[in-house]
Amino acid sequence: MMGRTIIPIGPYHPLQEEPEFFTLTVEGETVVDIDVRIGYNHRGIEKLSELKTFENSTFVIERICGICSTSHPFAYTRAVEDVFPMEVPIRAKYIRTIIAEGERIHSHLLWLGLAGHFIGYNTVYMWAWKLREEILDVLEILSGNRNNYAMFKPGGVRRDIKAGDIPVCLKKIDSILPTLDMLKKAVLDDPVLHARLKGVGVMTYQEAIDFSALGPTSRASGVARDVRKDSPYGAYQEMEWDMIVTQNGDVFDKAVVRILEMFESAKIMKYCLNNLPDGEIDANIMDVPPGEGIGHIEAPRGETFHYVKSDGTNRPVRHKVRAPTFMNLPTYKATVQGETISDATIILAAIDPCYCCTERIAVKDPRGRLLYNGKDLVQLSREKTEKMKRRMGVR
Amino acid sequence: MSLKLKALLKSPWVFHLSTGSCNNCDIETLDCLTPRFDIERFGMLLVGSIKHADVLLVTGSCNRMSVERMKALWEQVPKPCLVVAIGTCAGSRGIFKDSYNCPVPLDQIIPVDVYIPGCPPKPEAIIAGAVKLIEKVGSTL
CATH class of the missing domain: 1.10.645.10 (Cytochrome-c3 Hydrogenase, chain B)
Known part of the structure; x- marks a missing residue:
């Protein structure tokens, strides 16, 4: 079995304008699990x-x-x-x-x-x-x-x-x-x-x-x-x-x-x-x-x-x-798992998530350090598009 | 310090920090970068990492969860760094001042250089705020 790596994204990252915290568990290139932690927008x-x-x-x-x-x-x-x-x-x-x-x-x-x-x-x-x-x-x-x-x-x-x-x-x-x-x-x-x-x-x-x-x-x-x-x-x-x-x-x-x-x-x-x-x-x-x-x-x-x-x-x-x-977020479990990391960005964005709307649940106390990997993710996603363009001979 | 500030004003790179806002100020900030307003032509660039930032654009009403992270970010940012409070929430918490989750306004947590009021401020107001920031800091050099 391949080793699992956890990629933390957020809460402040250029992926979306709102703060939210994703943890992607990956095996090599493939995403096997995802967890979302919100609460950065809770205003009561x-x-x-x-x-x-x-x-x-x-x-x-x-x-x-x-x-x-x-x-x-x-x-x-x-x-x-x-x-x-x-x-x-x-x-x-x-x-x-x-x-x-x-x-x-x-x-x-x-x-x-x-x-x-x-x-x-x-x-x-x-x-x-x-x-x-x-x-x-x-x-x-x-x-x-x-x-x-x-x-x-x-x-x-x-x-x-x-x-x-x-x-x-x-x-x-x-x-x-x-x-x-x-x-x-x-x-x-x-x-x-x-x-x-x-x-x-x-x-x-x-x-x-x-x-x-x-x-x-x-x-x-x-x-x-x-x-x-x-x-x-x-x-x-x-x-x-x-x-x-x-x-x-x-x-x-x-x-x-x-x-x-x-x-x-x-x-x-x-x-x-x-x-x-x-x-x-x-x-x-x-x-x-x-x-x-x-x-x-x-x-x-x-x-x-x-x-x-x-x-x-x-x-x-x-x-x-x-x-x-609130209802659309859990669909990540169905959509992201099994996809590659370079596709995760666009899949996460595809439900058009809106965290300020969602956040009226109780605030949890999160652990974990801040790492800015969202930028790298967008970069990965773009590189994949570039690669495809080259393969297809489109410029 | 003043030499650093002088260099910074030529092309201020901004980092955008949302501390529990309703998205509006964030969108209007992004709007400033898109074709109709396009402040990138004046050298203002939205950067993805706090380590590259010259200016911190803070929106939102500083809720308990994001305040900790904001403090951590403020420690990481290379000084000198200017802070702009965008929107009424960041300025004075606005309509959320009675909320149990927004205990103090932004300027009691980190020093703020310019306030841009409005709910949300129009892109024109944000651009005017950026100009005022440059004028204000430029006049002290």
């Missing part, structure tokens, strides 16, 4: 949320995660509305949908860029992030900020969309579509990427079910599940759009699902902006009755789930958050 948000009023909580909830700063308030407001239960004005639903889909596009572009960066395609990284700026501009026009939008409140939305802004936003969305299409072709038709990503980090249908994987991670394995379709909320049932499902479950398919979803999101955004109904944007709820409420929505990474318990006062007694990465 559930407790903070219980200290604030229902309306003020949205601001804390928004700061669970910068990339999901719509998904969490969306799920939370739905949970509060479920306590009544009550209906949100139709215009508010449309505005919520527009912001949520804008977020999905920018989150997927962000992922695509980082994935390109990890395998040594820095052009993809720069292109994707350049495109992302356009969609952030749209969100800035609509909400006033690039990331934390502060649009949500229980019972409606905080800001209306001005009629004058709609053509500007539509024009901006239209302007990114040709470039997005080009990026799609560049990524999906590239022979090197096919060779590099196909068959890497495969998660089968059964594994996706067993691990309860969510979002694009599971849809790439053929699990046709999407909260937007299965339990429609917002304005999603008002228009035609496709759920993107692929069958292979490898890293390439996860990229395909995300890229194609961006086009669907753009379609939904355009429909909502074109058909924005008139009316109130806020139901002006006063007192939240005692009771329990559940809100779940499809975030860019999967289903986000919030639970709120009210006792009739102006604060939640209990607020529980379950982020999609």
Whole structure:
């Protein structure tokens, strides 16, 4: 038997922008086990949320995660509305949908860029992030900020969309579509990427079910599940759009699902902006009755789930958050084991992990020294791409 | 020391340290490096190892778990090293000041040279902060 080596990665490393700690156990080149240790982002948000009023909580909830700063308030407001239960004005639903889909596009572009960066395609990284700026501009026009939008409140939305802004936003969305299409072709038709990503980090249908994987991670394995379709909320049932499902479950398919979803999101955004109904944007709820409420929505990474318990006062007694990465992280056990170290980077990145979302579990005390091997891992991954390029005669 | 600082200001290499942030400041920091803002043209480079860093960009509200690691990193970094606190969390803990897991603000742990407020600060603000840092340190030489 070959000797086993443990490679610690993190917590501070250039692999991802957030701190997290992986231990890869390797035999020669092959990864045989993986352990993830988190807690570097824990801020006690559930407790903070219980200290604030229902309306003020949205601001804390928004700061669970910068990339999901719509998904969490969306799920939370739905949970509060479920306590009544009550209906949100139709215009508010449309505005919520527009912001949520804008977020999905920018989150997927962000992922695509980082994935390109990890395998040594820095052009993809720069292109994707350049495109992302356009969609952030749209969100800035609509909400006033690039990331934390502060649009949500229980019972409606905080800001209306001005009629004058709609053509500007539509024009901006239209302007990114040709470039997005080009990026799609560049990524999906590239022979090197096919060779590099196909068959890497495969998660089968059964594994996706067993691990309860969510979002694009599971849809790439053929699990046709999407909260937007299965339990429609917002304005999603008002228009035609496709759920993107692929069958292979490898890293390439996860990229395909995300890229194609961006086009669907753009379609939904355009429909909502074109058909924005008139009316109130806020139901002006006063007192939240005692009771329990559940809100779940499809975030860019999967289903986000919030639970709120009210006792009739102006604060939640209990607020529980379950982020999609919490369910997707264990799939590493299925995908990374048996692969080479040079592929580990992209497989770890393929579920689009988001640790700030996930970290509301108790803080563990870790042992172990800091070693900066993440950089070497990215380097390994890039060298493999280069090697493949040489072998295939592509430059 | 001042000669070292002078050399450092020509092309400050930055290391990015997230101490329990919500990702936003981190993304906006990365955004500064991508085509629309592209601060790499001024010689600012994001480096992967603390040993190469001239400037430490700290984001987040310094939670208990990452503070230990931040102190270890601060001991490893070659001095002189400048520290920039990006975002309201790093500056004053912001909305997380009541949290049980964020006991003290960043400037009580390591010395901070420049604060960039905002939640998150826009890339323009981060670039303005970098310019102020260079001006501030340059004027003391």
